[in-house]
Amino acid sequence: MRQSLSIIAAAGLLASVSLTGCAKASHDGSASGGGPVQITMWTHSAGNPGELAVYKKIITDFNASQSKYQVVQQNFPQGSYNDAITSAAAAHKLPCLMDMDGPIMPNWAWAGYLQPLNLPSSLIDGLLPTAVGRYKGEVYSAGYWDAAMAIFARKSVLTEAGVRVPTVDQPWTLDEFNAVNAKLKAAGYDTPLDLGAADKGEWWSYAYSPMLASAGGDEIDRTAMKSADGKLNGPDAVRFFTWFQQAFKKGWTNNNGPVGNQNFIDNKVALSYTGVWNAQDALQKVGSDLLVLPPVDFGHGAKIGGASWQWGISTACGTQQSEGARAYLQYSFQDKYLTDFADSQVVIPSTSTAAAASKYFGPNGSLHQFAELSQKFALARPATPGYPVISTTFEKAAKDIMNGADVKSTLDTAVQAIDSDISSNNNYGS
Amino acid sequence: MTATYRLDSTSAAPAPQNAPPANDSPATARRAGRRATGRARRAETRAGIAMAAPAILLLLGFLIVPVLLGFALAFTNARLISPEPTRFVGWDNFVRAFTIDPSFFHSLINTFAFAAVVVPVQAGFGLFLALLVNQKIRGVTAFRVIFFIPVVTSIVVVSILWKFMYQGNGLVNSFINSVTFGAWQGTAWLNNPNTALGAIIVLSIWQAVGFHMLIWLSGLQTIPQELYEAARMDGAGTWQQFKNVTWPCLRSTRVFVLITITIAALGLFVQIDVMTQGGPVDSTTTLVYHAVRVGYSQQQIGYGSALSLIFFVIVLIIALVQRFLTRDKD
Numbered sequence: 001m002r003q004s005l006s007i008i009a010a011a012g013l014l015a016s017v018s019l020t021g022c023a024k025a026s027h028d029g030s031a032s033g034g035g036p037v038q039i040t041m042w043t044h045s046a047g048n049p050g051e052l053a054v055y056k057k058i059i060t061d062f063n064a065s066q067s068k069y070q071v072v073q074q075n076f077p078q079g080s081y082n083d084a085i086t087s088a089a090a091a092h093k094l095p096c097l098m099d100m101d102g103p104i105m106p107n108w109a110w111a112g113y114l115q116p117l118n119l120p121s122s123l124i125d126g127l128l129p130t131a132v133g134r135y136k137g138e139v140y141s142a143g144y145w146d147a148a149m150a151i152f153a154r155k156s157v158l159t160e161a162g163v164r165v166p167t168v169d170q171p172w173t174l175d176e177f178n179a180v181n182a183k184l185k186a187a188g189y190d191t192p193l194d195l196g197a198a199d200k201g202e203w204w205s206y207a208y209s210p211m212l213a214s215a216g217g218d219e220i221d222r223t224a225m226k227s228a229d230g231k232l233n234g235p236d237a238v239r240f241f242t243w244f245q246q247a248f249k250k251g252w253t254n255n256n257g258p259v260g261n262q263n264f265i266d267n268k269v270a271l272s273y274t275g276v277w278n279a280q281d282a283l284q285k286v287g288s289d290l291l292v293l294p295p296v297d298f299g300h301g302a303k304i305g306g307a308s309w310q311w312g313i314s315t316a317c318g319t320q321q322s323e324g325a326r327a328y329l330q331y332s333f334q335d336k337y338l339t340d341f342a343d344s345q346v347v348i349p350s351t352s353t354a355a356a357a358s359k360y361f362g363p364n365g366s367l368h369q370f371a372e373l374s375q376k377f378a379l380a381r382p383a384t385p386g387y388p389v390i391s392t393t394f395e396k397a398a399k400d401i402m403n404g405a406d407v408k409s410t411l412d413t414a415v416q417a418i419d420s421d422i423s424s425n426n427n428y429g430s
Numbered sequence: 431m432t433a434t435y436r437l438d439s440t441s442a443a444p445a446p447q448n449a450p451p452a453n454d455s456p457a458t459a460r461r462a463g464r465r466a467t468g469r470a471r472r473a474e475t476r477a478g479i480a481m482a483a484p485a486i487l488l489l490l491g492f493l494i495v496p497v498l499l500g501f502a503l504a505f506t507n508a509r510l511i512s513p514e515p516t517r518f519v520g521w522d523n524f525v526r527a528f529t530i531d532p533s534f535f536h537s538l539i540n541t542f543a544f545a546a547v548v549v550p551v552q553a554g555f556g557l558f559l560a561l562l563v564n565q566k567i568r569g570v571t572a573f574r575v576i577f578f579i580p581v582v583t584s585i586v587v588v589s590i591l592w593k594f595m596y597q598g599n600g601l602v603n604s605f606i607n608s609v610t611f612g613a614w615q616g617t618a619w620l621n622n623p624n625t626a627l628g629a630i631i632v633l634s635i636w637q638a639v640g641f642h643m644l645i646w647l648s649g650l651q652t653i654p655q656e657l658y659e660a661a662r663m664d665g666a667g668t669w670q671q672f673k674n675v676t677w678p679c680l681r682s683t684r685v686f687v688l689i690t691i692t693i694a695a696l697g698l699f700v701q702i703d704v705m706t707q708g709g710p711v712d713s714t715t716t717l718v719y720h721a722v723r724v725g726y727s728q729q730q731i732g733y734g735s736a737l738s739l740i741f742f743v744i745v746l747i748i749a750l751v752q753r754f755l756t757r758d759k760d
Contacts, residue, residue: 086511111511200707255621256597392727396708403621403710413532420530421728424507426514 036063036070039317039324040095042084044309046075050344057340058332065331069324071097089113094316096325100141101202102307103381103391105133109140110385110428114312116140118326123333130306130378131350136430142329143310144338145347148374149207150304151293152264152272152282158291161187161270168372171294171302174215174243181252184270191254193247194269197402198257204395206305207273208244210379215240215298218382219394220418225384225430228418232394233411240298241398241407248402255402276370280346283366292369295377306378308347348374385428389421497742503735510729523736534737536712537720540627544634544716545695552635552695553687556642557680561672563643564650574647578640585637589704592633596620596705620706623713630701630714638694642687649683650676685756689749696745717741 041059045051052075059071074095076084082104088094094113108114116138117124124132124139133141158165161183166172172180184192196207209219217237220228231237247253264272265285272278273295282290295302311332313325338354341347342361348371349355360367382390397414401407422428504523508516527534563574580588595601596619603616619629657675666674699718702708708715708723717737725734 089511107511110513112513113511254598254618256599256618257594389728392723399707399709400711403623405711416530421730425509425512429513 036067037320037324039069039071039097039321039328041071041073041097041328042081042095043073043075043099044078044081044101045099046077048345051341054337054340054344058337062328062331066327069321069327071324071328085113092316094314096314096317096321097311097328098314099309099311102130102133102141102143102310103202103205103383103387105141105310105312106135106383107385107388108312109135109138113314114140115315115317115322117142117313117329119330119333123330126352127350128306128348128374128378130374130380131308131310133307133310133312133383135383141310141312142333143308143350144333144341145308145345145350146306146374146378147275147277147308147347148304148306148370148378149210149273149275149295150370150373151295152261152274152278153270153291153293154267154286154289155291156289157184157187157267157270165291166293168294168369168376171297174296174298177296180271181247181250185250185252187270189270190268191251192270193253194261194263194272194274195247195253196259196272196274197248197253197255199259201395202391204398205381205391208398209381209394210295210303210305210377211244211298212237212240213379214295214300214303215243216300219390220382220384220386222382225382225386226419226422226427228390228415232397232418233408233415236299237411238407241401241411243298244398245401245404245407249404276348276367277346279367279370280360292367292373294373302377303379304373304377305381306374307380384430386418386422386425390418393417500735500738503732504739505736506732508732508735510726510731512729516732519732523733524740526733527737527740533708533712533715533720534717537715537717540712540714541696541698541716541718543627544631544698545692547631548635548695549688549691551631552639552642552691553684555635556639556687557646559639559643560646560650561676564647574643577643580637581640583637585700586704588633588637589701592629593620593705596629621710623710626706626710626714630698630705634695634698634701638691642691645687645690646680646683649680653679685752688756689752692748692752693745696741696748717744 043052043055045055055073059073063070082101085094085098085100085108089111100108105114117140119139119142124142127142128146131143131146132139133143155165161180163180163183164172164176166176181192196203199207205219212218212232215236217234217240218228218231221231248255261272261274261278261282263269264274265282279292295304311329313322313329317325333351335349335351335354335357338349338351339357342349342354342358346360346367348361349358355361355368355371356363359365361371362368381387384390393414397410400410503516505518505520506516507519507522559577563570563577597603598616598618598621602619606614606616617625619625653676657679658671661671661675697718698716699722702714702716702719703722706714708719718741721734721737721741724730724737
């Protein structure tokens with residue numbers, strides 16, 4: 001028995017070793033028979049036909065435009081995309097071209113997944129600042145679009161309540177915003193404001209850390225990226241989070257959901273803090289009564305989250321293929337493709353010329369104010385490899401505070417968690 | 431639901447070595463017979479191994495090896511993503527868990543509170559339902575099906591639905607409101623630190639009780655009817671029949687139900703992940719959820735593994751204690 005078991009154990013180990021694939025796949029495969037060099041490309045866009053159609057068009061055009069390289073595309077669902085990248089990196093099977101959510105980029109660059117982009121500076125300089133991913137002075141990623149957030153409202157409702165319609169030059173101050181919520185609640189809205197608090201994950205950092213920054217706090221001290229102390233738990237942050245807690249306590253907003261913009265469409269809430277991706281639907285349902293308002297100024301200027309999905313080139317890419325990947329990216333940043341993305345996804349094109357050609361974001365486009373909001377107020381999330389921990393810690397702290405936890409001590413705990421993670425990683429090499 | 435696996439190695443004795451060459455005699459005939467059975471047994475052993483191999487390989491590759499890796503990682507500072515090499519850090523992770531991680535402490539308390547309520551209540555309620563649907567009346571199959579429906583529904587779907595029902599203006603509160611004619615106002619169950627875990631306990635029991643009802647039912651149906659007849663002849667009432675016939679005869683079923691519910695309850699994860707993500711204010715975080723959160727979303731695989739190892743040891747101890755308490759005393 002012992003003999004046969006040990007044989008089985010040995011065989012099992014062997015099998016599991018071959019399953020995990022310790023053999024490193026060669027990525028420098030110039031195709032056999034002198035054909036074009038294959039360049040693998042991963043997207044997070046599975047299940048998003050509009051986006052995939054544009055990618056397919058770019059790839060077909062690029063492959064037809066030259067005979068040296070051939071881009072081969074694979075799509076993953078967004079929910080498991082980061083896991084796929086992490087597993088592929090562990091198994092040394094990263095693709096050449098991969099897209100990534102803006103704030104995760106420094107983490108991957110630090111981990112050695114990404115090589116500097118090295119695209120011509122004329123191309124990079126023409127993009128929206130938040131559509132370019134920089135880490136330690138190097139550009140590692142660039143995106144075709146950015147998203148922007150705004151407060152959706154109905155003109156008729158604000159007029160009836162006697163509320164000033166804010167402008168990009170004069171957003172609501174915090175006092176005004178408080179008064180607006182109180183007025184609208186008195187006007188019969190059970191919860192006048194939808195902040196999207198029913199959502200979870202990266203949304204929390206994306207949606208609420210700009211508010212914190214607008215109040216004078218931040219998720220981390222960005223000068224050194226070594227500590228969150230004084231930023232996430234300083235007096236400004238305590239003031240902001242106390243307001244955040246009060247907004248729920250007073251019944252101005254809640255976290256019942258549904259996630260998305262449905263409550264605003266149904267006129268169950270008067271104000272909805274949401275993103276450009278819900279704008280098209282709101283336009284159709286609310287029509288000319290729809291107002292797209294700038295975010296609230298909490299004292300240090302209005303801010304909204306910036307940086308969406310961007311493209312980078314992995315370190316698993318051989319020299320010849322990296323050249324091909326660069327050629328492809330350069331080719332793909334043509335205005336016509338950026339406009340296609342913008343109009344099929346309702347996202348803001350990252351060049352002004354593409355925006356001008358877009359039916360939504362052009363000068364007379366129905367959503368051009370989003371492009372303006374993005375240019376004026378966008379604030380990228382902290383570009384540090386420690387961001388995943390910062391983001392999850394921020395989410396937990398904000399949720400606890402929303403549910404009535406003591407503001408100061410919760411923020412202190414969050415700072416401690418972030419700082420101990422940074423120091424246990426040798427300051428992430430900064 | 432969590433499943434547990436037991437690796438039972440079928441004991442196959444190594445086949446005897448070839449006997450020395452023999453001459454013609456009754457003894458050699460016997461020996462030849464033995465040789466033949468030996469050969470047959472060898473062939474059987476080989477066939478057995480061949481049949482068991484796929485399952486054993488999969489279990490090794492996807493259960494045993496990862497578990498051993500997890501134990502090893504628990505003593506390192508391994509990260510999910512890091513350019514720096516993994517270092518051995520001894521007991522640091524465990525010290526961190528027991529000293530400076532308040533969420534771990536909350537997770538421990540919540541996990542045990544959950545199990546302490548769910549194990550007796552779900553087992554008792556399951557037995558009660560099983561007794562109800564064990565009657566010989568018309569339409570009893572329909573009830574069995576109704577009680578079993580939540581079990582075959584995905585727990586993720588169930589959690590999402592109950593999340594809506596538990597809202598401040600949800601179904602549960604509307605129901606309470608109409609039953610008490612507005613005398614008693616419910617709360618937003620999942621947003622209140624005092625009620626969130628209770629709310630999750632209720633939904634978990636509702637979801638899984640049908641499964642244990644079936645187990646009890648199969649136990650009830652193995653009890654010979656003659657025993658009940660004899661008890662009735664002796665003038666035993668319903669309660670006495672239950673006490674002296676049903677309860678003793680359900681012994682092995684009881685042990686099985688107790689241990690499976692305990693293990694499933696201690697592994698509470700999906701409901702938390704879908705409904706509350708450990709909140710409000712850590713009131714529903716559990717050991718498994720916390721380990722997944724730090725190990726995966728915060729990329730601290732070493733620390734997450736240490737938490738899993740602690741969890742493993744706790745479950746092991748509890749299972750052993752239960753085995754000891756429910757052992758055959760004869």
